[in-house]
Amino acid sequence: MTWVTFFQQLMNGVSLGSLYALLAIGYTLVYGILGLINFAHGDVFMLGAYFAFFMIAIFMLPWWLGVIVGIVLCAIVGMTIERVAYRPLRDAPRISALITAVGVSFFIENLGLVTVGARPKGFPRPDLMKNVYILAGARIHGVTLWVPIISLAILAVLLFIVYRTKMGMAMRAVAKDMEATRLMGVNVDRVILLTFALGSALAGAGGVMWACKYPQINPLMGVFPGWKAFTAAVVGGIGNVVGAMIGGFIIGVAEIMIAAFFPSLTGYRDAFVFGILIFFLLIKPSGIMGETLKEKV
């Protein structure tokens, strides 16, 4: 493998990894606060692509506006899911909330299959994403170049929100100790709702960019990216925002590199991520950035 192809593959990996990072944040935020695996997160990601698609292709909005409307709609869907399905079960046994999450996920997927059909739709891409750039002798597709740049910008905004604003402080406080935070006069329900909005908006943005990268969208497109992003969150240390980003990049680059170095194993790309998950659970279950949690009595 020449240096140029390696660089190209690395860029592909980083580009894919940045999308996993966007998605992984949503999982890690919700898990950090509620201790719940939000199985529906991958489906919100799918909805992001569809909302943007409908806004652009049917309502004829300009591309950028369609995408923004799509992301806002995703945030609303995320909040609705929290309000309707998860809030009533906040004090229920863990397993009930998990089952509900699976139910919500399956509901969105099947509703999608019934309403828009299983046939993939072509996603409109702006010219920016279609250009080909020559970078240090390597031909880099516009998507590959812009997706990580936009993602990193979004991630920077997110880090600012989580670590530099009052809202972010409240989110971190709720994650540490929900009851104590409530006693300090924070409206915990609102914080959780906004966490879902934030995570879902990121998922929506990720969905749109995923659709630019692989411009065939279908109602089940969120299942695998969602699961891999959760794996990324585990690898990075679940509950840790920076860890989720790092985990996303690791999974993305590893996945692309495996396919690049061993082309015969391309069919098993997804299985490889499963291997990473099991490996981390065996060796370092708390993840790269995570701290070992003691069970509280």
Added chain:
Amino acid sequence: MDNKIKRDLVLTCLLFILLMLGTWLAQLYLNSYLVRILNTACIYVVVAVGYNLINGITGQFSLGPNGFMAMGGYTVAILMLPLAQKEQVYFIEPLIYPFSAFTFPSYLFGLALFLGGVVAALAALLIGFPTLRLRGDYLAIATFGFGEIILVFANNLIPLTNGALGIKGIPGYTNLWWTVGLAFLTVFLVKSLVNSSFGRAFKAIRENEVAAEAMGINLFRHKLLAFVISGFCAGVGGGLFVTLIGTVSPSLFTFTMTFNLLIIIVLGGLGSITGSTITAVIFAFLQEILREVEAPHTIGSWSLPGIPGMRMVVFSALLVVLMIFYRRGLFGNKELSWQLVIDWVSRSKNGKA
């Protein structure tokens, strides 16, 4: 005390004989459509009861049954497929060596089912080992991944699974004797297990892991045991399913299968074997009835187009609503026992007198 155990055993044997009599009558008089639904129902019982053991009784959330069923199903299919059929089916790439040279005669069907269960149980062991040491949620995400990965393998390991085309022409060894018999056996064995000291440990883990550990229960070993048994049941169920419909392909064991089982155990009551058994049968029939909803209808001059896939939308909405408003399901975590039946019968007698 001893008398009660003896009485229950006798009653159980009587029930078994009655069931077998019913099976015999069903074979004679029911049409093939109904027999098929009954077969499916019994297979659901086998898998759902096993699934409830890990999800409901031990309280560890697994999403793996579709993967385990696939493993059991493929194992049984490869073992039981006649040699001539093997040559015909594997035309892209021939079947790999040891399996291409032999096939099980029909009287070894039971052994094939057992091996299907063993293969699935081994897979459960491999997944359970790294995940069950940790807190519960990792099992959910690892088993969900496993269920999808096993389909990736089924699609790509062409010399073993024939890829997306799947395996056709599997002899239909599954009949009511097998399904009813195995459903009965599963319920009986799992119920005995739940009533034993193991079962108490499982329930203790479900209620409070820290307290259970403080009482000297080895969390990891008990969780692993429940998970492996559950995997075994799913493997056997997968084997039965494959020999019932005669084909196996990756699309047969998608996540929808796990989802159906989840509906069954939630509706029946997480932790109630009685509940899982009854709802498994109800579900098998309900699925057929709801097929009607999806078909196009004409009422007078109106014609409603059929909406394929509507069933799953209804089921998934149902699951969420059940979890929010009716979390205990039909039976909660209660069980029907002979003592209850006897009490009930004598009470209604006294009431009349």
